[in-house]
Amino acid sequence: MYKVIQRFCNDEYDNGLLLLDMPTGSGKTYSVLNYIFDAVQNSDDKRRYFFITTLKKNLPIEDLRKRFETAVKLDIYKEKILFVDSNSESVISGFTKDVIAAIPYEIKKTNEYKKFESFIKSIQGLREKKGGNDLKSILIAAEDKLRTEVEPRFRRYIQSLLVKKFVKLQDRKNAIKTDKDWQWVEKLYPSVFMKDKRIIFMSVDKFLSQNSTIVEPSCMLYNSDLIKDSVIFIDEFDASKDTILKNIIQNGLRERVDYIELFKSIYASLHTHRLPSVLTTSSKKRQESVYKDQSLQSVIDGIVEKADDIYKLYTLQFSHKTETITDDSINNFLFQDHQYLSILNGNKSYISAVSDGKRRINAIQFTDDKPNNETSNIQVMLGKLRGFISYFLGGVNILAINYQQCKAERRKPNEDEFSHESALRTVLAEFGLDSTYINYLTAQILIASRKDKGSIEGAEFDLSFYEKGFRYYAFEDDYSHDTQSKIMMYSFQTTPEKLILRFCEKAKVVGISATATVPTAIGNFDIDYFKQKLQDKFSVLSEDERYRLDKEFKDSISGYDKVKINTKLIGSDVYSQDAWLEVIENGEATKMFYDLVERYLPDENNSYNKERYLRIALAFKEFITKPDINSFLCVLTKHPRYGDKYLDKKVLDEIFGIIAKRYNYGFNVKTQVVQLDGEEYDNKKDEIIKRLGNGEKLFVLSVYQTIGAGQNLQYPIPPFFRKNLVKTNDRDENSYKDFDAIYLDKPTNLIVQLDQNLTEEDFIKYLFQLEMLQEVSEISSKTTKTQVKRAFRSFIAKAPIKDGEYAGNIYKCKSVVLLATRLVIQAIGRICRTNMKSKNIYILADSRIADYIDSSVTEGRNYNCEFIKLLDAISSQNLNFEEGSLEEAASLKSVRVNRFINSMMPNKGMNEDWTDERIERWQQLRELTLTSPTMSKAKVDKNFIAYNFYVQLPTRGNQLYYSEEKDFNNITVSFRKSHLTEQCISAEAAKLTDLMRIDFLRKHFENHGWATSFEPNDFIMAPPLFNNIYRGALGEVVGKAIFYRYANVQLEDITENKIFEFFDYKVPDAAVYVDFKNWHETSNFDDEQMTAHIISKAKECKAKCVIIANILSDSRYQIRKKAIEGIELLILPSLLLQDKENSVNKAAWDEIRRCFCEYAD
Secondary structure, three states: OHHHHHHHHHOOOOOEEEEEOOOOOOOHHHHHHHHHHHHOOOOOOOOOEEEEEOOHHHOOHHHHHHHHHHOOOHHHHHHHEEEOOOHHHHHHHHOOHHHHHHOOHHHHOOHHHHHHHHHHHHHHHHHHOOOOHHHHHHHHHHHHHHHHHHHHHHHHHHHHHHHHHOOOHHHHHHHHHHOOOOOHHHHHOHHHHHHHOOEEEEEHHHHHOEEOOOOOOOEEHHHOHHHOOOEEEEEOOOOHHHHHHHHHHHHHHHOOEEHHHHHHHHHHHHHHOOOOHHHHOOOHHHHOOOOOOOOHHHHHHHHHHHHHHHHHHOOOOOEEEEOOOOOOOOOOEEEEOOOEEEEOHHHOOEEEEEEEOOOOEEEEEEEOOOOOOHHHEHHHHHHHHHHHHHHHHHHHHHHHHHHHHHHHHHOOOOOOOOOHHHHHHHHHHOOOOOHHHHHHHHHHHHHOOOOOOOOOOOOOOOOOHHHHOEEEEEEEOOHHHOOOOEEEEEEEOOOHHHHHHHHHHHOEEEEEOOOOOOOOOOOOOOHHHHHHHHHHHEEOOOHHHHHHHHHHHHHHOHHHHHOEEEEEEEOOOOOOOHHHHHOOOOHHHHHHHHHHHHHHOOOOOOHHHHHHHHHHHHHHHHHHHOOOOOEEEEEEOOOOEOOOOOOEHHHHHHHHHHHHHHHOOOOOHHHHEEEOOOOOHHHHHHHHHHHHHOOOOEEEEEEOOOOOOOOOOOEEOOHHHHHHEEEOOOOOOOOEEOOOEEEEOOOOOOOOOOOOOOOHHHHHHHHHHHHHHHHOOOOOHHHHHHHHHHHHHHHHHOOOOOOOOOHHHHHHEHHHHHHHHHHHHHHHHOOOOOOEEEOEEEEEEEHHHHHHOOHHHHOOOOOOHHHHHHHHHHOOOOOOOEOOOHHHHHHHHHHHHHHHHHHHOOOHHHOOOOOHHHHHHHHHHHHHHHHOOEEOHHHHHOOHHHHHHEEEEEEEEOOEEEEEEOOOOEEEEEOOOOOOOOEEEOOOOOOHHHHOOOHHHHHHHHHHOOOOOOOOEEEEEOHHHHHHHHHHHHHHHHHHHHHHHHHOOOOEEOOOHHHOOOOOEEOOOEOEEEEEEOOOOOOOOOOHHHHHHHHHHHHHHOOOEEEEEEOEEOOOOOOEEEEEOOEEEEEEOOOEEOOOOOOEOHHHHHHHHHHHHHOEO
């Protein structure tokens, strides 16, 4: 494994991702630490190494320290290794008597220090005491206030003193390193020297938070140059997704934005404040770049122009106010992922905003009918505002980059570097925005995907949820703003996948976990998506590496033939008094158990919780009756608590007491049944390990979440046990051993529960879970919409919503089953840490666990013998779950493709033109479809655009059926023709087959590398791509070739941004424009609105004649000519006739030549 890590870290690529998914106990962390130990001593290796994991207590800092100690190199360890804790925890642990004595009196006499000292001493004192809930609540409150208020205020004060006394960064660092008046700062804030360290340990949470070093401005670590060209090891990689998601949710809630007020603030600043010239003066670097002719003032002018258009169009001088009186101040929402979804009071469907000049308000109305124009459609308005903010942020970024370049060009030796984040905040501050808006906008710019040379696939063609995220708008009314309604936007455009890819842009990332590649969308990152985005930078093990790793693993379990793994599924299909006979075969005892449980759970429908007592009792019986079980880990889904309605510790104590009395008189339930939970977890774990090491027999109760990934529960081998143990490989004998037995309850609550306890964070997490399942097509778009509505209704009501589709169906999704499987693998891994085993190992599991274990997870992966034995025990069970539907995936992708194509079109109502970037994307799609209307899986895997714009077929084919509504906004895809899906994607439907019968066209296509047929393949164009891109592109290239052959005219491409795509081509030396159509004969061109649109475009082009020409027709349709406002519109039903010879339509060509002559320049 060491060699695999070494190969990845030293290979030719500057960044990327490697996943190590070897089983627990196989030496993943051991190999990583060995590599780090060697690398830090390599004078040629200047890189920085980060080791991060979900829980800081799982960081292997001590293991690395011991390596240096053994090598007598602790001086290197102290010089180059750093553990970075949160600022609040760092000052609590660092605030010692020596530090207090070292702090100068001038600082001590300030209020900032006095409050700081008071809080830290209080917290230190409270932590030393062991009190009840009252003390805990006081401690939690004090810690929270220190973290959010007291410590930041003290830190800012110290930071200001340092800047005043030492202007340069290096002088500040030297003072803290050598000046006795400032050396104490490092004890409180060790991260001050982070840049000087080579190995940095921290939690995932810390890695995602603002990095405040006290000597420099704070910044997001993953956006900073600190991680540039570094190596980031992420331990328990898959589990980190949940930690990252929690961070994203918390940030989204904290940075909710009143979008209209944000726009108004920017608009007001644009009209009342001029930016200082230092921000609009081009840097030398810009003056030498491709942007040298674009002034920075023109960037600002462009923002002003767009802001003016929106302000006027939507009368934003007026406030918005809801017209409908509701019982709740916030019960109307507008959700948006790839589509909008309204959750409105009274089950209304649409939202409009009608400008009322008399009352000077924009009246928000919730209605059954769709707004009759775009101006009153609030969805359109919000979309325009988002588009403007995006454009504004682009402009801000241009100004910030230029300002950063100017600062760098003027920077003196040893002067502080000026970061990109500082430049962004500087520019945004000039617009007079408050800190909430500045934080939100800065984060949006920094997280936006970039596609630099040599970087990963960018965001341009990424239509996935992982790139786009989702958002929702809450319409809020309150007495504090009685005359206006606030439209608050909760934006979650960042996703865990997006952040990991950001790490991979800047550094090499190594993901470590036994379950790192388990394909569960809600319990792991989407590995397939990573492969598509990273392409060659997703490191795949070579056959030789895989062979060597497999051999290493087999060697590590070579002694398991001396171990007997006993598996047993426990529990009853039907709960009854007789079911307790399995515990004690005594009628009186079974009645005692049954009556005890009934007394606490009298509800006859509560069989699940009743049976849980039975299963725990059966596990405890196994523990009590087997003399070779000295340590038993009982893994539940819920911690037992005294007085808990559903799992009362008092009931368990009584049940355990009866069983112990019956089978083992020497067992003391009060002292030998222990609970391992979050309250003082480390102390409890240490105590359990100590007692087991002393040879005590213990039954340990815990839950999946507590003992999950990364927890080490092995304990010292009691001297008198060693002779009964088996060594499972040829490695050195371990001085620790694993637990003898484990019980695994069926994992539950895998999906957020929509009940009365639903918090805002969990509500948003549920929305994320739905989007993730939809992304892998395990639930349909329809189900997603239904469940999103249920979630909002439940969140509003603070109660379960029972109408509609039941969320239990989601539990059948493959990702949910694989999440449960992952939890079970990780739990079993807790007893697979060492090579010293009891001769008998016992694996007990809830009999219903078979419903949530997917044995396919073992394909291509290695797992511990204990898990494989559990699989053997349940292999006879049939598992049915919902896998991703290709038709659902195709329909979802098609809607997204349509949205993308529409987004490329300029909004002329907002004075938008085509940009160079949009034109390039448009042409990329045209060329791709012309070259490859169908594509193999191998090619799609290497082509990120095709991955997003082509749909997978169930078998190799060359056609697809679909139906569409509302101009492709609703699309249903089918692989078979039916009365619901009659429209077809095929070579015949595109008329390609007919066109390729014409020899000169076929040769023309072959010369350009364009497809002459739809080859049977694994993928085919999505319907909007076929209809809106391919058919038009096909008509254009065919028409241009025909004009050249029959009129000897080389039509000119239209390259001017303002009129791009108005028409297909311009006739050289004539005021004539041509648009080719690939019509069916039934196409109607007499529509007045369409004609008016053509004439309007012709005016902008200064055209005197527009030729609309259909390529091929099997009949002679009438040529139509119209003269409107001095512009001739010539409509030709065909250029070629669809007969045996594909003869020329002579009348059409006569008209074409006439136009050339008549309108020549």
